[in-house]
Amino acid sequence: MGGAKKFFEACAVDDVKLNQTHEVEVNGEDVLLVNDGGEIHGLSPYCTHDGENLDAEEVHDHQVECPRHGARFDVRSGEVTRMPAVYGIASYPIKVENGKVFVEVDE
Numbered sequence: 001m002g003g004a005k006k007f008f009e010a011c012a013v014d015d016v017k018l019n020q021t022h023e024v025e026v027n028g029e030d031v032l033l034v035n036d037g038g039e040i041h042g043l044s045p046y047c048t049h050d051g052e053n054l055d056a057e058e059v060h061d062h063q064v065e066c067p068r069h070g071a072r073f074d075v076r077s078g079e080v081t082r083m084p085a086v087y088g089i090a091s092y093p094i095k096v097e098n099g100k101v102f103v104e105v106d107e
Contacts, residue, residue, distance in 0.1 A: 007095060007102040016040055016101065021064060023055040026103045031092055033101060034075040036062055041075045042092030042103045049085035 008027045016022045016035040023032050023045050032045035036059050045054050047066040054073075057064045063072045063081050071085035078091040093104040 003106040005104050006107045007093075007104045010042075010101045010103045013040070013096055013099050013101055019059045021045075021055050021057050021059070023053070024103075026092075027105050027107070029105045031103050031105070032064075033094075033103075034059055034064060036075045040094050040096060040101055042094045043073070043075065043078050044090040046089070047071055047073075047085060048080075048087040048089055054089075 010024045010026050016033045018035050021032050021034050030045050032043045032054055034041045034043060047054060049069060049071045052066050052068040054064050054066060059075055062075055064075055065072045069084050072082035073089050074081050078089040080088050095102045
């Protein structure tokens with residue numbers, strides 16, 4: 001059974017630059033915020049192939065690419081779009097209110 005979920009403030013919208021990533025800690029969880037053409041998504045910041053951090057990567061065609069071996073993930077869902085990763089990364093519900101980004105994580 002999972003714990004209760006709640007939205008927590010992560011950062012200002014302006015902190016997540018257009019077509020870039022921005023890693024934050026939200027209630028003890030590392031979350032990769034991704035600005036994909038103006039829409040912000042939340043993902044696990046670690047590649048499922050080898051654990052490489054996906055922060056500081058640019059977004060192209062709704063994807064973020066692992067800098068180590070080139071695995072790609074769809075920023076909208078976390079699904080793998082190119083190997084060598086075979087498992088997707090977790091995604092987090094996001095809401096934007098009053099210029100702030102909120103991420104839903106365990107309480």
